[in-house]
Amino acid sequence: GQNIDQPTEMTATEGAIVQINCTYQTSGFNGLFWYQQHAGEAPTFLSYNVLDGLEEKGRFSSFLSRSKGYSYLLLKELQMKDSASYLCALNDYKLSFGAGTTVTVRA
Amino acid sequence: DGGITQSPKYLFRKEGQNVTLSCEQNLNHDAMYWYRQDPGQGLRLIYYSQIVNDFQKGDIAEGYSVSREKKESFPLTVTSAQKNPTAFYLCASRSEVVMNTEAFFGQGTRLTVV
Numbered sequence: 171g172q173n174i175d176q177p178t179e180m181t182a183t184e185g186a187i188v189q190i191n192c193t194y195q196t197s198g199f200n201g202l203f204w205y206q207q208h209a210g211e212a213p214t215f216l217s218y219n220v221l222d223g224l225e226e227k228g229r230f231s232s233f234l235s236r237s238k239g240y241s242y243l244l245l246k247e248l249q250m251k252d253s254a255s256y257l258c259a260l261n262d263y264k265l266s267f268g269a270g271t272t273v274t275v276r277a
Numbered sequence: 278d279g280g281i282t283q284s285p286k287y288l289f290r291k292e293g294q295n296v297t298l299s300c301e302q303n304l305n306h307d308a309m310y311w312y313r314q315d316p317g318q319g320l321r322l323i324y325y326s327q328i329v330n331d332f333q334k335g336d337i338a339e340g341y342s343v344s345r346e347k348k349e350s351f352p353l354t355v356t357s358a359q360k361n362p363t364a365f366y367l368c369a370s371r372s373e374v375v376m377n378t379e380a381f382f383g384q385g386t387r388l389t390v391v
Contacts, residue, residue, distance in 0.1 A: 200377055201377050203379060203380075210365075210385075210387075211384070211385070212367060212382035212383060212384050212385055213320070213367070213382050214382075215379040215380075215381075218377065218379060220377055257319060257320065259320075261377065263325075263327070264322055264325060264335060265310060265322070265325070265369070265371075265380055266322065267312070267319050267320040267321075267322075268319055269318055269319035270318070270319040270320075272317075
């Protein structure tokens, strides 16, 4: 595979900011996706980076650095409903996913 | 409404039996994928298809088979050769493999083998 690594778990307080990192070891991909998945449900699309830099979509932002093999998803003004798993995925011909990071938001 | 539908949502089978999971999409998407998800883990690719009548093995294809006779349909058969079939199975589709489009997922089938 593409050796996509994410931290297993993160915990943060409501209203805070959390950064979820994703590292990978491949150069052959078109872009990098971030998906959100609530327990027992299907993943839903959050963000996509083709070029290096920051993409902002409301409370969620995603960053990509191809030279460093690194991406992150930034969640701002955390809400209880943001408790979920966050998956990064490489946009190659296989659409390869990382193992996901489970974020728990506490009051 | 356009979407991707998996059925059934829950499926129980006896050990040693083959079982087929359905995945249908009316989004006119070219590419379709099957993933397996175990508790607390990410998505592992079983099979994918970029065009009708063609499909490729993913990272964990052993014990599984697929067909892609129609653009809308990509059924997955879990055979008796699959050692640990109990898992959450997700089907996804997207319009083009090369271009920058996101994949849409079905609601998943939770398979339990007893």
